[in-house]
Amino acid sequence: MSRLEEFARLARQLEAERRDAAKAVPLIVTDPERFLDEPLRREWLTLGMVEALCSAARTELVRSPERSLHIAQLATTIAEALVESYPRLIRVQVQAQAWKAMSNAHRLASRHPAALLALDVADRRIADEPALAHDRATLALARAITLREMDRTAEALLLLEGSREVFRNHRDLRQVAQCDLVIGMTHHRTGRFAEARQAFMRVIPVARAEDDLHTMAAAYNNLGRAAADAGDLNASVDALQQARSIFRELEMPTEIARTNWSIGVAQLSAARFDSAIGMLSEVRAELLKLGMPEEAGLAGVDLIEALLATNARAAARDLAVTIVEEFRNARLNERALQALSYLRETADVATAETAHQIGTYLRRLTNEPALLFVAPDRNR
Amino acid sequence: MSVHLSAETRSDGELAATYEAHFDLLVGIAVSRFGIDRADAETLAHEVFLAFLTCVDRINDQRAWLVSAIFNASKNYVRRAQRTEPLPEDGRDPADPRYARAGQQWPDVLAAREAFARLTPRCQLALRLRHLEGYTIPEIATILGTTSKYAAKLVGRCLDQAQRRYGGGGAS
Numbered sequence: 001m002s003r004l005e006e007f008a009r010l011a012r013q014l015e016a017e018r019r020d021a022a023k024a025v026p027l028i029v030t031d032p033e034r035f036l037d038e039p040l041r042r043e044w045l046t047l048g049m050v051e052a053l054c055s056a057a058r059t060e061l062v063r064s065p066e067r068s069l070h071i072a073q074l075a076t077t078i079a080e081a082l083v084e085s086y087p088r089l090i091r092v093q094v095q096a097q098a099w100k101a102m103s104n105a106h107r108l109a110s111r112h113p114a115a116l117l118a119l120d121v122a123d124r125r126i127a128d129e130p131a132l133a134h135d136r137a138t139l140a141l142a143r144a145i146t147l148r149e150m151d152r153t154a155e156a157l158l159l160l161e162g163s164r165e166v167f168r169n170h171r172d173l174r175q176v177a178q179c180d181l182v183i184g185m186t187h188h189r190t191g192r193f194a195e196a197r198q199a200f201m202r203v204i205p206v207a208r209a210e211d212d213l214h215t216m217a218a219a220y221n222n223l224g225r226a227a228a229d230a231g232d233l234n235a236s237v238d239a240l241q242q243a244r245s246i247f248r249e250l251e252m253p254t255e256i257a258r259t260n261w262s263i264g265v266a267q268l269s270a271a272r273f274d275s276a277i278g279m280l281s282e283v284r285a286e287l288l289k290l291g292m293p294e295e296a297g298l299a300g301v302d303l304i305e306a307l308l309a310t311n312a313r314a315a316a317r318d319l320a321v322t323i324v325e326e327f328r329n330a331r332l333n334e335r336a337l338q339a340l341s342y343l344r345e346t347a348d349v350a351t352a353e354t355a356h357q358i359g360t361y362l363r364r365l366t367n368e369p370a371l372l373f374v375a376p377d378r379n380r
Numbered sequence: 381m382s383v384h385l386s387a388e389t390r391s392d393g394e395l396a397a398t399y400e401a402h403f404d405l406l407v408g409i410a411v412s413r414f415g416i417d418r419a420d421a422e423t424l425a426h427e428v429f430l431a432f433l434t435c436v437d438r439i440n441d442q443r444a445w446l447v448s449a450i451f452n453a454s455k456n457y458v459r460r461a462q463r464t465e466p467l468p469e470d471g472r473d474p475a476d477p478r479y480a481r482a483g484q485q486w487p488d489v490l491a492a493r494e495a496f497a498r499l500t501p502r503c504q505l506a507l508r509l510r511h512l513e514g515y516t517i518p519e520i521a522t523i524l525g526t527t528s529k530y531a532a533k534l535v536g537r538c539l540d541q542a543q544r545r546y547g548g549g550g551a552s
Contacts (some may be wrong), residue, residue, distance in 0.1 A: 004403070007426070007429055008395070008399075036502040037501075038501075040497075042389075047434075064387055073501065073502070073505055076505060077501035077504050080508060081504070087430050090433070093431060097434075114523050120512060129427070131425060131427035132431055133449065133452035133453065134435070166448075169452070170439075171440060171448070172440070210440075
């Protein structure tokens with residue numbers, strides 16, 4: 001068989017496998033964990049099935065990282081069991097994709113060491129394949145996102161620059177935009193607001209040209225936050241409003257609430273306390289309605305900061321009491337409860353700065369669950 | 381739920397046409413720009429097309445993607461070739477000692493593979509991580525998102541299951 005014939009045969013086979021997988025995967029997605037404990041069905045041992053499961057794992061990421069992990073584990077097992085009639089290059093390519101799907105699920109659940117271990121396996125699968133430079137860049141991007149979340153920003157930036165170059169050479173503009181988005185977020189985390197804003201600005205025209213509304217909204221949202229931290233309130237609110245209108249178009253209530261929250265925080269930073277109090281109250285109510293008590297609590301701490309700044313101590317204390325109760329009922333992190341209890345008990349004497357420090361601690365706690373709470377110095 | 385379906389947008393005929401239209405270009409780049417011999421250049425170009433097959437729906441500019449892919453593949457190939465020592469012309473070519481008893485080992489290898497294939501996905505994954513990837517129990521626990529105690533128990537249970545199946549036992 002000639003190479004062209006082999007290629008055409010494989011393309012036909014893949015089409016048929018994708019059609020079959022499209023029928024099987026919805027059943028698996030209803031209860032993926034069950035299928036981890038049943039023998040693998042022979043008809044599932046196809047490349048099309050691995051692709052479809054990786055795609056389903058991606059879709060499930062936001063809804064349920066656990067479900068996404070189980071789907072990715074199934075995809076990985078199938079990818080590793082693919083028969084040798086597939087070309088080796090394609091087998092290792094989809095094996096790497098499946099391990100990456102597993103890594104993503106761990107990352108979304110804040111299990112960063114697990115995410116890195118899964119990426120190590122993915123990297124090993126394709127390290128020796130000259131033709132898979134684009135795949136290696138995709139894995140490097142995934143690793144950079146994980147490292148950024150672990151505050152290993154220098155390593156993340158190094159990987160991002162390399163990946164961006166490969167994607168740019170392949171004219172894969174969508175991935176270039178993803179790199180720029182993560183570069184901006186990394187600079188933002190290290191306080192380099194100007195570089196962060198430049199990176200986010202690069203994303204917007206590309207995402208617009210690609211009609212990629214999610215990325216465009218994410219870029220505006222991050223741009224707004226970076227501008228707020230740089231003290232540029234007008235630019236911040238403009239960008240955040242753009243993000244909000246896209247999230248409305250996409251019908252994403254959670255993201256709309258989060259963007260309103262960012263607008264409230266920007267107003268707080270600019271000492272527009274009355275506007276901030278109005279906006280943050282609405283955001284908190286919306287987050288509670290959406291069943292997000294942890295984020296509602298964090299928005300509440302921002303609201304307490306605004307209330308303390310206007311000397312509304314009774315309202316601040318009442319809110320602190322309510323948030324402690326909500327956290328307790330939702331069985332959220334004990335250390336967070338400790339910090340919030342401190343805020344409740346000191347509400348009569350605390351400053352807005354105290355609330356700000358507790359808000360900063362709670363935000364760090366989401367990435368570092370073992371971080372100890374140290375009471376802010378009240379005499380400062 | 382959305383499932384990746386390239387069949388709706390790219391038929392195998394279109395893909396084959398893309399292959400035919402670009403294959404010589406890719407081989408030409410590998411040969412003329414990187415000095416790779418024609419046979420190896422053809423293999424590289426074919427591999428670039430195989431990689432292209434699984435991600436074609438996400439590619440905007442096929443020609444740019446293929447050209448960039450062959451550039452990267454060729455660079456990688458040349459870098460690798462520089463690190464390879466050729467065998468001496470008159471040197472002996474001894475057989476790989478690992479295969480000295482291949483004839484006797486094959487039945488066992490095939491039986492072990494068959495036993496492994498009949499395990500549940502959870503067991504296949506746990507045993508792969510432990511015995512093929514060489515991870516420790518705590519690392520396996522991390523990757524599976526569970527405790528070390530459970531991971532150790534799982535690996536032990538799966539090994540028992542595999543041994544029973546290797547010995548011709550039924551499902552547990």
